[in-house]
Amino acid sequence: GYGRFGILYRDTAAGVDSTDVTSRFRLQIDATAESDAGVVFGARVRIQQDNDGLANGVSAAPETPIDADGDGDIDYRGRQETGINGVRFFARSGGLEVGVGNIYGALEFMPGMYPIDLGLTGHSYDYTAYNFRGDAYDSDSNGAAGLNGVEVLYSAGDLSVHVSASDVGDRIAGFVAYTWNGWTFALAAQDSDIVGDTEWAATVGGSFGPADVTLAYAKNGDDTGVIGGTGDHWVLAGRFDVGAATDVEVYVADADYFTDTSYGVDFNHDLGGGTSLRGGISSTGFDTTLVDFGVRFNF
Amino acid sequence: GYGRFGILYRDTAAGVDSTDVTSRFRLQIDATAESDAGVVFGARVRIQQDNDGLANGVSAAPETPIDADGDGDIDYRGRQETGINGVRFFARSGGLEVGVGNIYGALEFMPGMYPIDLGLTGHSYDYTAYNFRGDAYDSDSNGAAGLNGVEVLYSAGDLSVHVSASDVGDRIAGFVAYTWNGWTFALAAQDSDIVGDTEWAATVGGSFGPADVTLAYAKNGDDTGVIGGTGDHWVLAGRFDVGAATDVEVYVADADYFTDTSYGVDFNHDLGGGTSLRGGISSTGFDTTLVDFGVRFNF
Amino acid sequence: GYGRFGILYRDTAAGVDSTDVTSRFRLQIDATAESDAGVVFGARVRIQQDNDGLANGVSAAPETPIDADGDGDIDYRGRQETGINGVRFFARSGGLEVGVGNIYGALEFMPGMYPIDLGLTGHSYDYTAYNFRGDAYDSDSNGAAGLNGVEVLYSAGDLSVHVSASDVGDRIAGFVAYTWNGWTFALAAQDSDIVGDTEWAATVGGSFGPADVTLAYAKNGDDTGVIGGTGDHWVLAGRFDVGAATDVEVYVADADYFTDTSYGVDFNHDLGGGTSLRGGISSTGFDTTLVDFGVRFNF
Structure with a gap:
């Protein structure tokens, strides 16, 4: 698992700003056993604690800070899982892998959906094109576990395929990805009963010299013209090595449901022994500065 | 600990049927220390998660499925502990062992109370004659911990004795068991303030050639003539080796408070490395097919 | 971590008495990593379960037992974390150490604040002069985590300094401690918005031959003349070795907000292998006998 801690500053479009301590503790337990025939059976479970919310068990978007402790200051903190x-x-x-329970989800797991991991905390994840409109492994809570989450993953050489389904809106989603000359192309589609769920997505990623670059697109329903609604989502992101122990990541993303184009830049500096210094700055799709x-x- | 996962099909007496993913994750922590005089002090605790319920922290009987996710289908799933x-x-x-807290309980721990473990999930546990009308170690919740649960276990050669007590209905229960020529005889009694609690129970178990056979009886209050009420509970169960890596278990059970005789059969096939394939079919005392x-x- | 269990008897000023099983299980996880430059980053987290309360997540003072299980007997038990x-x-x-999250707290961590640990359970902790009127590491719950808890600890030779702050009542507290000829002198001060919080505290502790002795004082607000209110708090405590494996601890404490002088005595007897026998008797500041x-x- 890992731990992280630092400072998070936030300034919303409405001009509400706050500076808080941010932290996460993740203890990951991967328990496995292997049959005589070589089939590996296992379970992945996490004991995780963030302070990224309003209260215990309630998370919050970066755009909606409140006065959680009633002291008159706006803050963004506090939930304990x-x-x-x-x-x-x-x-x-x-x-071949079959998974059940709190499944990874095909859209979440598709190559190019997490082209970068901005700063210390990931910021607004506006650079994840499917916008969490599909099943995903839930580190805090239940995910699709208990709702018949099932998925099949298959890979052979340069090809990988992933199909996932759950009773969360009767979702079924899948992707096919192929790597050719160092570039990975992926195409995904989803059918579900949930309005606003991703319909299809496509990504391409690879290297230009010292840079890793990813272009991603998701059709998250037809454009409603409503902020926070549905529509197209575009992402362009890159990672550049800057010296032996440091890299810089940048992205620009836009969606029909954003008020503004989202963009950000970060750095990761390796301190050795599994420790690193990280920081970033971004302007989200809802004009919040983080x-x-x-x-x-790591431990 | 161990993990298990698979498929569970259910068809109730009312004709409501469903097929769901079933799973359990159990991480068991046994922490001990030994004094210079050789006394072992310890604690047993479990981190466990089932999907055997209606909602987080709420379990459900196999006979009462509901539409948990509101999609119009009946289901049986979902709680996250x-x-x-x-x-x-x-x-x-x-x-000699003294236990306090979430105690095992004398009726639960009595030889012959778990003659078999049917299929992947244990099904309805109709083959457990005392019918959980006494203190028992609770893997999900608190059990008798916090309610002055105390027990004493003693064994010497072929004799074993177990007395347990708690403030749950001021229960006090005990058994005496003796093994003679490969057959184990056990007799238990309980006093409590809870109507419907087991009053006494008796079991006998041993081997006929390749078969392990157990006969168990519990007097769970006087017969009220009410389904789900109180009365006698009888169990006959057996386990048979079928080849080097496979065994088959069967049971038949009846109780005054059942609508029907309960019966079932299963198989367990060892895949090596602590992994096994398991399955079973049963008809419960309330005419539900599982x-x-x-x-x-195992890990 | 460690486990402990035993019997706790309680007789309140109102004459309500009870005898219950008491227990605690603490699994401590210290996860760390060290950078190439020798900076250690880490996290401390506990999985702990006490039965020291009225219900799950609700603790109780020794003075206020209730009939938690509705059986007509008074009891004091039961919460499950x-x-x-x-x-x-x-x-x-x-x-130098910087901490964030569920911080230790300068008043809690000040030398002389825990001069002894009475009996098996610690009893009423009347011998902790600051009376928990400041930030402290919370083993059961969130503490100052999520409320911008931050602290800096520094030690060099005989000197130690600790400053802590959080958004819990905008607390800021600090102590300076110095050890001279085997005696440790510590002085602390706190500023906060919470009425009744400690304003300043001072302790001195050291050895007289076979005895460790501590004198502590805290100004926990001005004397309101109200029981349970605010005012001065004095503690005198000592530990004496009695034979090779046994020690005895005693204390006497008084506070403006007590109804009576508090005092107690205990013993700790080492059984080897990390196990020990412990017991104590005290009369609390609210005239409850424990x-x-x-x-x-330990494990």
């Missing part, structure tokens, strides 16, 4: 999340179980043999800075350590 | 259960503490020296199939792995 | 507490993160280099006896084991 205390136990394990929903469990993902799997059986794996060769390039700045974070801190340390992450 | 996230932390540790009530703790059992103990001090052990030679054949079928499960899946895998279990 | 199931997950991890708030996390304390830190970065440490040489004698007697406990039991075992503690």
Whole structure:
């Protein structure tokens, strides 16, 4: 697992600003056993605690800070999650894996959906084109566990395929990805009963000299012309090595449901021994400015 | 601990049927220390997560499925337990053990009360004659911890004795068991303030050639003539080896408070490395049909 | 971590008495990583379960027992905490440490604030002069995590300094401690918006032959003349070795907000292998008599 902590500054479009301590603790438990025939059975579970919310068990968007402790200052903090999340179980043999429970989800797991991880905290994740409109592994809570989450992953050489389904809006989603000459192309589609869920997505990513570049698109429903509604989502992101121990990440993203174009830049500096210094600055799709800075350590 | 996952099919007497993913994750922590005089002090605690319920923290009987996710389909799923259960503490020296907290309970721990473990999930546990009308170690919740749960276990050669007590209905229960020529005879009695609690129970178990057979009886209050009420509970169960890596379990059980005789059959096939394939079919005392199939792995 | 269990007897000023099983399970996780430059980053988290309350998540003062299980007897028991507490993160280099989250707190961590640990359970902690009127590491819950808890600890030779701050009542507190000829002198001060919070405190502790002795004082607001209100708090406590494996602790404490002088005596007897027998008797500041006896084991 890992821990991270630092400072997070936030200034919303409405001019409400705050500076708070931010932190996460993640203890990951991967328990496995292997049959005589070589099939690996396992479970992944996390004990995680963030302070990214309004109250215990309630998370909050960066755009909606409130006065959580009643002292007259606006803040953004505080929820305590205390136990394990929903469990993902799997059986794996060769390039084939079947998962049930708190599944990864095909859209979430599609190459190019997390082209970068901005700053210390990830900021607004506006650079994740499918915009969380599909099943995803939930580190805090239950995810699709208990709602018949099932998925099949297959990979062979340069090809990978992933199909996932759950009773969350009767979602079924899948992607196909292929790597050719160092470039990975991926195409995904989803069918569900939930208005606003992603319909299809496409990404392409690879390297130009010292830079890793990803272009991603998702059709998250037809454009409603409503902020926070549905529509197209575009992302262009890159990572550049700057010296032996430092890299810089940048992105620009826009969506029909944003008020503004979203963009950001960060740095990650390796301190050795599994520790790193990280920080970033971004302007979100809802015109909130986020700045974070801190340390992450793996254990 | 162990993980298990698979498919569970259910068809109730009212004709409501559903097929769902079933799973359990159990991480068991046994922490002990030994004094210079050889007394072992310890604690047992579990981090467990099932999907055997209606909602977080609420379990459900197999007979009462509901539409948990509001999609119009009947289902049976979903609760997420996230932390540790009530703790059992103990001090052990030679054949004597004193336990406090989330105690095992004398009726629950009596030989012959769990003659088999049907299929992947255990099904309705109709083959447990005392019908959970006494203190028992609670893997999900608090059990008798916090309610002055105390128990004493003693064994010497072929004799074992267990007395438990708690403030749950001021229960006090005990059993005496003796093994003679490969057959184990056990007799238990309980006094409590709870109507419907087990009054006494008796079991006998042993081997006929390749088969392990158990006969169990519990007097769970006088017969009220009410379904789900009180009365006698009978169980006959057996386990048979079928080949080197496979066994088959069967049971038949009846109780005054059942609508129908309960019966079932299962198989367990060892896949090596602590993994096994399991499945079973049963018809419960309330005329619900259960079928499960899946895998279990120890870690 | 450790476990402890035993018996706790309680007799309040109102004459309500009860005898209950008491227990605690604490699993402590200290996760760290060290950078190439020698800075240690880490997190401390506990999975703890006590039965020291009225219900899950609700603790209770020894003076206010209730009939928690509705059986007509007064009792004091039962809460089950199931997950991890708030996390304390830190970065440490040489004698300097910065902590954030569920911070230790300068008043809580000040030398002389825990001169002894009475009996099995700690009893009423009347011998902790600052009376928990400041930030402190919370083993059950969130503490100052999520409320911008920050602290800096520095030590060099005989000198130690600790400053802590949080958004809990905008508390800021600090102490300076110095050890001279085997005696440790400490002085602390706090500013906060919370009526009744400690204003300043002073302690001195050291050894007289076989005895460790501590004198502590805290000004917990001006004397309101109200029981349970605010005012001065004095503590005198000592520990004496009695034979090779046994020690005895005693204390006497008084506060303006007590109804009576508080005092107590205990013993700790080492059983080897990280196990010990412990017990104590005290009369609290609210005239409740507490007697406990039991075992503690480290793992």
